[in-house]
Every structure is written in structure tokens, then in C-alpha cells.
Amino acid sequence: MILLLAVVISSAVSRMLPVSIPTPLVQIALGALIGLGVNQRVELDPELFLLLFLPPLLFLDGWRIPKDELLKDLSTVVELALGLVLLTVVGMGFLIHWMIPAMPLAVAFALAAVISPTDPIAVSAIAARVPIPKRMMHILEGESLLNDASGLVCLRFAIAAALTGSFSASQAALSFLWMAVIGIGVGVVLTLVVTRAKAWVSERFGEETGSQILISLLIPFGSYLLAEHFHASGILAAVAAGVTMSFAEISRQALAMTRMGRNSVWDTIQFAANGIIFVLLGEQLPGILSGLDETVQMTGHANPWWLAFYVGAIMVGLAVLRFIWVWVSLRITLLRQAQNGATPPRAPWRLVATMSFAGVRGAITLAGVLTLPLVMGDGTPFPGRELAIFLATGVILLSLVMASVVLPILLCDLKMPAEPSKQAEENKARIAAAEAAIKAIERAQHALSKGRNDADVYATAAVRIMDVYRERIENRSLSDEANGATLRTDLIERDLRIAAITAEREEVFRLARNRKVGSETAKKLVRELDLLEVRYK
Known part of the structure; x- marks a missing residue:
């Protein structure tokens, strides 16, 4: 209850502050105050934490992301979400192990895997007063949707290597293929089966709004648990379930009341879950900082400021890798357009820099690092767990602060290529809908007035309603x-x-x-x- 109250208060405080401070930073600060002032502490069970927060958030991202916009920039999204994640895991893994030799290489790869996913919600909060261009935001959302899954799958392999002490590239490739294919298949099949079943029941026995909303809440958890039962990726299953849900909703319509209520419930869940994750991060900070002396000893140093140096070095490495990858990806995209005969627009350096600084780490990074095992298979403590949690926490905080300062500057007066207007598409859809409505009114009028003495009353009412739709068609058919x-x-x-x-x-x-x-x-x-x-x- 205290954590939920902190989420509510943080939202109000972030709007009241005279300067633009991202809501996640306010939530972390309130969480730290709770950690210092409340005797009760939250003991996080890594597996339970992963189950509670990730499936619904990833499911909702997959459900709501604009599919047309995602497909339009799919190549760019895949390059960022898969290629950049693999580059980050390998590059940052070796860099972290090189800087901190006491941290095993597998644990360094695990840390690199959890800091590879980005968080578009944190970016949206940062850029609330300086709007991010729509196309750029769609790319960031698509990247986050996919790199959440790819980063956490890489984390799973790294943890397995740390626990077993061995790693086989061929075995990892086969395992990745199994986890990806079966995980996606479970999410797609389960969602289709559930939506078809509830549509069959609704058509024959009526629809009950509460049960429909509850079913939508159970799908991500069911997909996640079923995929994990088959030793596949529950994360990919939740993402696939969300994407499938959006297509299933188009073909099997729910009542308007159900859609409105469901959207409200999911908005609340998204707000509460994301907020609680950041409050929990702040609540854990006092405990993390209290063990600084022991944590820094693992690095071979005595001064805790070395930990700040490592966080800064990791941030520099992440920024350099992301800047290089974004620049190369953008150049490849422009070359493709040139080969197709189009004249590609010039890409200002600020666009590359904005995409680079928009790679803010947030809820997924925290959720991932907290899932590191507490002990090894033989019962000994997992090596470097507290250090990995501290470094991941530092990366989250520093990335939020840097982005909150730099992004508004980069986005100010940034000239983006003109986006095509969708007004013609909207007008076409409105005209088609109005024409369908007029035909339906005519059929309903004839059916209702057949054999009645007051048929002229039905005709008058139908004409009055159809005039509204004809006016809409006329207004949307102008030059x-x-x-x-x-x-x-x-x-x-x-x-x-x-x-x-x-x-x-x-x-x-x-x-x-x-x-x-x-x-x-x-x-x-x-x-x-x-x-x-x-x-x-």
C-alpha cells in the first residue's frame, strides 16, 4: 500500500515541480525515502518479481504498439533490437570483465545483457515537455519491445553459463532457436485459442464485461507460465501474445463497454506496475549503498568512488556503441533508399545523437538484474550479484539523469523529415463507415416498419439520421x-x-x-x- 501511495504521490509531485524532472526519478527518490524511513523492507524474490511485472508490461507493449508503423521501419527496429543487443552483450561483457577481473566473464555477460534493453516509458516521461517526433518514438517503442525479449534471453544464457561453468555456442544457438520458436508459438496459439473460445461463448450466451477483462489479464501470465513449462522463453511468449491479441481483436469484436473498461484497467495496471518498479528501485537503494564497502572490495579496491567510475565507464561504453550502431544503421537505410532511386534526406548529427541518448535504461533492466540467482548450484553465493545490482542501478540512474538533461536540448527545434499526412486515409475510412451506416439504417427501417401502420414515423426517423451521415460524407469528400x-x-x-x-x-x-x-x-x-x-x- 505504501508503494502504491508513493506512485500516486510521485505522479502529482512531478507535475508540480517548476523544472522538468522525469517521473521515474521522482519515484526513485520517494522509494529511497521509504527505504530510509520505514522499518519494513521488501525482500524481492527474483522469480516472483519477474513473473509479476514483466508478462503484463510486455504483453501490453505488444498489444498497443502501432503495427503499421512498426512494419514500415521493421529493418531499423530489428537492427537496433537484435544487432545492437548482441553487440552490447559481447562488447560490454568483455569491457566489464576487463575492468573488473574479479567478476566472472559469464556474470559480466549477464550484467551486459540486463543493461542492453531500453525503456520507452522513461523516454516518454523525460520528453513530456519536448515531444519526441512520432516516427522516432515508434522506432524506440519497437526497439524496446524486441530488445526486452532478446536481452532477457541473453541473460538466461549467461546465468546458465555462470551456474554450470561451461558455454557452447552451438548448444546456445539451438537453445535460442527452441526458446524463440516455442515461446512465440505458445503466445500466438494460446491467445488465438482463448480469444476464439470467448468469442464463441459470447456469440451464443452473451458477453459479460468483467470476465472479458479478467481473461485479458490472465493471457500474458498463462502464456509466460506455459512457455516456461516447455523450457521456452516466457518473455517472448508474452510479447507474441500481445501482438496476436491486437490482430485477434480486429476479427473478433468485443462490446464497446468491454473495450472501454478493459482499456481503463490496463492503463491503471501499466501506471501502477511501472511506478512500483521504480519505487522499488529507490526502496532498495539504502540497502545497496549500505554494502558499498563489501561491494567495492570485490573489485580489488578500497575506495567506493571506484564504483562510480565503473558506472561512468559503462555508460560511456553503452553510449559509444549505440552511437556507432545508430549511425551505421542510418547510413545503411539511406543507401538502400538511394539504390531504390529515391533521394534520401540528409540525416543531421542531432538525429543520431537523439536516438543514442534516447536509449534510457529503466524497468526491464531493474527487473532483469534482480532475477540473478542468490546462490550457485552448490549453495555458495552467486559471484558478483551485489556488484552487478549496484552497477545496473547506477546505469539506470545515470542514464535517466543524462537523458533528462541532454534530450530536451537535442530535441529543441530538431528538423525531422516531413511525415506523410494520414488525413486522406482517415477521410476515406470515415466515408466508408458512413456509407455502411446509411445502408444499415435503410435495412433496419424496412425491417422495423414492415407491416406497421406508422411506417412513416420510421421513415422520418431514418431520414433524419441518414442526413447526419450524408453531411459527414459531403464534408470529407471536399478538395x-x-x-x-x-x-x-x-x-x-x-x-x-x-x-x-x-x-x-x-x-x-x-x-x-x-x-x-x-x-x-x-x-x-x-x-x-x-x-x-x-x-x-
């Missing part, structure tokens, strides 16, 4: 110039409608306070007004 004027009129009309709806709602509340209308009537009217307001926002 580009006229369409621009119509859009401006729509914006003005939207503001006026919202003002009117706000006044209506305030009057309903006033009537309810004065007991001139009952609470049930007021609740019904307010809900209708809320739905109208959401439509215009």
Missing part, C-alpha cells in the same frame, strides 16, 4: 483546400461542444447536490456526457 477549412471548423466546433458539455455536467451535478434529481439519473446523464467529451478529445 484539399476546402478540407483544410472544414478541419479548422471542426476544431472550433470541438471546442464549443466541449464547453457546452462541461456546462451540462456542472448543471447536472448542481441539481444532484440540491436533490432535484436522483443519484441514478445524475449518474446516467454524467456517463453520457463523459462519453461525448471523450469522443471530441
Whole structure:
């Protein structure tokens, strides 16, 4: 309860501060205060921590990521999410082992694996007052969705190598293939089976909103646990389940009430889970810092400032690797466009730098490093676990601070290539939907008025409703110039409608306070007004 309260308070505090401080940093600070001021401590079980937080968050990322935008930049996303992760694991693993010889190479690779995934939620929080261009954000989201899975799969191999003391590249490749194929297959198949089953039940016996929402909550955990049962990747299963869920929803529609309630529930879960992870990081900080003397001794030094040096060196290594990879990836993309006969736009250095500093580490890094085993197979402590946790924590904090300072500067007045307008696509969809509505109204009118004496009443009502749709078709079928004027009129009309709806709602509340209308009537009217307001926002 204290952690959840801290999440709520941190959100309010981050909005109240006169300077732009990312919400994750505020949450970490509040968590540190809780760790210092509360006697009770959270003893994190690594496996339980992984199960509770990662499946729903990765499932939701896969569910909500724009699929068209992801496919458009799929090559860039794959280059960042797979190639960069492998380069980071290998390069940073050897660098960490070289800097700290006392840390076994397998443990160094495990640390490199957990600091390879990026966190778009932290980036969004940092850039809240300096909006990130949409295409860049889509690339970062797609990269995070895939590199979460690839980084954590690499972590699993590194832990296995540390526990067994051996590593076979061929065996690792076969294991990776099994984990990836079976994990993705489990997520896809389970989601399709569950969605088809619930659609069959809903069509024949009706739909109950609460159970539909609960099913969506159980799918990521079921996918994760089933994949782990087959010794596959539960992380990839959760991601695949989320992507499949988005396609399944298109073909098997749920009630509007179900979709609205489900979105609200998942928004709350995402807000709470991400917030709790950062609060937990802060709550663990006092314990991590209290053992600095013992932690630094493992490195062969006595001064704790060596740990700060190692964190800084790791950040420099990560930044250099990411900058080089982003630059090379961007050059390859531009060369491809040139070979296809297109004239590629010039890529400013600030674009490469922005993509590099946007690689902020966050919740997935913390969740991954906390899953390092407590003991080896023979019962001895896992070597370098506390040091790895400290270094990963330092990387998270430093990356958040650096990005919060540098990103707003780089994004200010950054000129991005013009993105194609989707207004024509939207107009086409609205016209097609309106034409379908008119046909449905005509069919419904004939069906309802057949054999009735008051058929003219049905005809009048149908004409009145169809006129609204015909006006919509006419407005969306104008020329580009006229369409621009119509859009401006729509914006003005939207503001006026919202003002009117706000006044209506305030009057309903006033009537309810004065007991001139009952609470049930007021609740019904307010809900209708809320739905109208959401439509215009």
C-alpha cells in the first residue's frame, strides 16, 4: 500500500515541480525515502518479481504498439533490437570483465545483457515537455519491445553459463532457436485459442464485461507460465501474445463497454506496475549503498568512488556503441533508399545523437538484474550479484539523469523529415463507415416498419439520421483546400461542444447536490456526457 501511495504521490509531485524532472526519478527518490524511513523492507524474490511485472508490461507493449508503423521501419527496429543487443552483450561483457577481473566473464555477460534493453516509458516521461517526433518514438517503442525479449534471453544464457561453468555456442544457438520458436508459438496459439473460445461463448450466451477483462489479464501470465513449462522463453511468449491479441481483436469484436473498461484497467495496471518498479528501485537503494564497502572490495579496491567510475565507464561504453550502431544503421537505410532511386534526406548529427541518448535504461533492466540467482548450484553465493545490482542501478540512474538533461536540448527545434499526412486515409475510412451506416439504417427501417401502420414515423426517423451521415460524407469528400477549412471548423466546433458539455455536467451535478434529481439519473446523464467529451478529445 505504501508503494502504491508513493506512485500516486510521485505522479502529482512531478507535475508540480517548476523544472522538468522525469517521473521515474521522482519515484526513485520517494522509494529511497521509504527505504530510509520505514522499518519494513521488501525482500524481492527474483522469480516472483519477474513473473509479476514483466508478462503484463510486455504483453501490453505488444498489444498497443502501432503495427503499421512498426512494419514500415521493421529493418531499423530489428537492427537496433537484435544487432545492437548482441553487440552490447559481447562488447560490454568483455569491457566489464576487463575492468573488473574479479567478476566472472559469464556474470559480466549477464550484467551486459540486463543493461542492453531500453525503456520507452522513461523516454516518454523525460520528453513530456519536448515531444519526441512520432516516427522516432515508434522506432524506440519497437526497439524496446524486441530488445526486452532478446536481452532477457541473453541473460538466461549467461546465468546458465555462470551456474554450470561451461558455454557452447552451438548448444546456445539451438537453445535460442527452441526458446524463440516455442515461446512465440505458445503466445500466438494460446491467445488465438482463448480469444476464439470467448468469442464463441459470447456469440451464443452473451458477453459479460468483467470476465472479458479478467481473461485479458490472465493471457500474458498463462502464456509466460506455459512457455516456461516447455523450457521456452516466457518473455517472448508474452510479447507474441500481445501482438496476436491486437490482430485477434480486429476479427473478433468485443462490446464497446468491454473495450472501454478493459482499456481503463490496463492503463491503471501499466501506471501502477511501472511506478512500483521504480519505487522499488529507490526502496532498495539504502540497502545497496549500505554494502558499498563489501561491494567495492570485490573489485580489488578500497575506495567506493571506484564504483562510480565503473558506472561512468559503462555508460560511456553503452553510449559509444549505440552511437556507432545508430549511425551505421542510418547510413545503411539511406543507401538502400538511394539504390531504390529515391533521394534520401540528409540525416543531421542531432538525429543520431537523439536516438543514442534516447536509449534510457529503466524497468526491464531493474527487473532483469534482480532475477540473478542468490546462490550457485552448490549453495555458495552467486559471484558478483551485489556488484552487478549496484552497477545496473547506477546505469539506470545515470542514464535517466543524462537523458533528462541532454534530450530536451537535442530535441529543441530538431528538423525531422516531413511525415506523410494520414488525413486522406482517415477521410476515406470515415466515408466508408458512413456509407455502411446509411445502408444499415435503410435495412433496419424496412425491417422495423414492415407491416406497421406508422411506417412513416420510421421513415422520418431514418431520414433524419441518414442526413447526419450524408453531411459527414459531403464534408470529407471536399478538395484539399476546402478540407483544410472544414478541419479548422471542426476544431472550433470541438471546442464549443466541449464547453457546452462541461456546462451540462456542472448543471447536472448542481441539481444532484440540491436533490432535484436522483443519484441514478445524475449518474446516467454524467456517463453520457463523459462519453461525448471523450469522443471530441
